Amino acid sequence: MRFSTMAVAIDQHHGFKPISRCKLQSYGHIDQKLLELDQTSHNHSSKQSIESNNNFPRSFSTPCLPLTPSAGEELASYPKIEIVGGSGAPLVHALVVEVAIAMASGSHPIPVSKGLGGAYVFRSQNGKDIAVAKPADEEPLAFNNPKGLRGRLFGQPGLKHSIRVGETGIRELAACFLDHASFAGVPPTALVKFSHAAFYFTDAAAAVPSAIPCKIASLQRFVDHDFDAAELGPSFFSVASVHKIGILDIRLLNLDRHAGNMLVKKKQGHHSYNACGVAELVPIDHGLCLPEWLDDPYFEWLHWPQASVAFSESELDYISKLDPFKDAELLRTKLPSLRECAIRVLVVCTIFLKQAAAAGICIGDIGQMMTRQFCGGEEMPSxxxxxxxxxxxxxxxxxxxxxxxxxxxxxxxxxxxxxxxxxxxxxxxxxxxxxxxxxxxxxxxxxxxxxxxxxxxxxxxxxxxxxxxxxxxxxxxxxxxxxxxxxxxxxxxxxxxxxxxxxxxxxxxxxxxxxxxxxx
Structure with a gap:
């Protein structure tokens, strides 16, 4: 099985770069340990998987994937992917490797019809969905939005005025960073730079006679699921799953936690949805969290029965160990483009959560205290x-x-x-x-x-x-x-x-x- 003409290389610090000499011709040359980092520590297994295979170069920075271009061809004209943010997040390198392999084998990103912004699914050669990409210039209201909802430049107010156009991708990555130990189950996420002709471009952009334009996009691991929360009643969801998502949403002041961005999977050991509490929820789509000021959040789970159940001991222990100032410093270090006012919202909401939980207040009441109410047709402050x-x-x-x-x-x-x-x-x-x-x-x-x-x-x-x-x-x-x-x-x-x-x-x-x- 041969790859199309393209070459990329993994780099621990700088993502993916093109290389000039590479002759791997089949998937058999790729150590599967690199794609199964969840079995062991990410850093240890990544290094071990490369160094233990004689077919791979010894350096972590140069595992080759596809064939070298023929004489006279320019590498710059071929699709590439490079990590620009999130290289330290768990399982990110394995995710980007799989996407690079899919691109090298000729797979094109498939547009997703749902939603207001541009989103694309990458599939492996066996037809399995592996990742979802959301280009920054295709966000709702962005200048390159493929669904006609465009007209604003980067930095201008977005659908939610407290979150600017072009800045939802960094929030997707922030949510991944802040989901410590994958407590809520946020999928592995990275910010990447694509050079790929199959993405959407307006007529004006497509008419420019230049090399394939680059796109900055968030990239998330695709989550296999049976439904989203809108297709199944909340009685099927486990209390722990609802609480974990609620804790994340409160910390991040999520403005858009609707039923469509909570995916439903069966709990281990269950083969059907024939009883209450047999389903687990996976949170996705965190582009509308961490607003620049205290905006009005939307929590779909707010009035579910699970929200009135008191926190468990393990949940209280997790909340008590949250350090808002350490989290703020993490974001300043990892995501310097995230504005300080948004980071301070995280600090305030985390302190609010910690004190409320310590006082014995349930997650439904906490969410209610953060949500604005209407009185006499007027919106009142939360x-x-x-x-x-x-x-x-x-x-x-x-x-x-x-x-x-x-x-x-x-x-x-x-x-x-x-x-x-x-x-x-x-x-x-x-x-x-x-x-x-x-x-x-x-x-x-x-x-x-x-x-x-x-x-x-x-x-x-x-x-x-x-x-x-x-x-x-x-x-x-x-x-x-x-x-x-x-x-x-x-x-x-x-x-x-x-x-x-x-x-x-x-x-x-x-x-x-x-x-x-x-x-x-």
Missing amino acids: KLEDICSRAKAIIRRGSNVEKMKEETEQGSNMFQPDNPTLNGLNKGLGMPGFPLAGSLAGSCEEADNRNKTLDAGKIDDGESETKGVLTKSVSMSSWNQNCETGVISFGEMNQGEWGMFLETFEQLLLGVFDDNKCGN
Whole structure:
């Protein structure tokens, strides 16, 4: 069995690269251990499988797959695949090897009719579905969307305004990274660069007389399944399976957990769906998670009976060991293109989950507290948004008190030189500077008005009109703008403000959860 003319090589650090001398002509030359990494440790088995076969080069970076092109042919004109993100994720290299083999054997990606974005299935030569690819430029609203839903550029608001066009692929990979020990069963995922003529291109792009264009895409292992959750009643799903997906969705603030992206498989030892709890769920499609601000999530499982069941001991143990700050650093390291505001949403939601679970609140009630409600035809903020809004208001109030003290002190010494000691102290505390540009009388009058507001038990929203001419900090202006638009975002805070917010947020949660026990 011969491959079509193409050459690629696996590289542990840089994915796949074309090579010039390779004469493998059949699948028999490929060590099957490389495609069965789930049996042993990924790194150990990958290295062992290559070094133990004399037909393979000794270096991990150069296992050859297909034939060398004939003289005069350009490698650049042949389909290739290269890992650009996720090389450290479990089983990713095995997945990409299989796709590369399929491409080398002449297999073309098959378009998927479902969904609003472009998606393609790769099949092996024996007809088995092995992977699903979703190009970034074919997302809903992206300029190359094959289903007519296009018109926006990368970085502009997507279907969900809190997630930008072209940035769902990195979220697919983030979900894989954050599903520690494959707790929820997120399929192996990578970001790859394809050069493959069978992907969709608009007429304008196809008319460009150049080499085969490259596409950045997310690539997931195809999951064999019998149904999706929309085709089978929730009574067939195991409690543990629903809880595991719910825990992941809450951490990631998933905006699109509908029945179609939960695949149904029979539990081991069961051969039919003839009893309750015999089906396991596999979560897919995580492109609409980790929004840039607290958006309204959608949890299909929210009103399933399993959501009212208390967490098991093993689930509580898993939740207690979650480290939101370690997860945030993981994303910053592995996915530097993921915006900080989205990473902070992960931190807030994970802290929320951990404290709620410790307080004995079931997953259905936790999801309900994160979901917006409608009252009188109007959308009301979720409980989580309300708590975060209160925490931010408290931080603003504290900043305003410090601001008034500083203005009063500066006003009384307005004709004296700056005090470097005080300025250094403020910087050391991470407090923003509020330079005085008005009179002492104006500052005192504003401080008096603010003190009256505080004495009345009200939270100053920072929007009152100043009597003097005061220069506001950038962070305060951002906070006020967020309050005006109803968006609860965390990206505008500096490190000092972010730390103060988290401390205040956790203190507020302690009181809130006392009144929201599961079943009350």
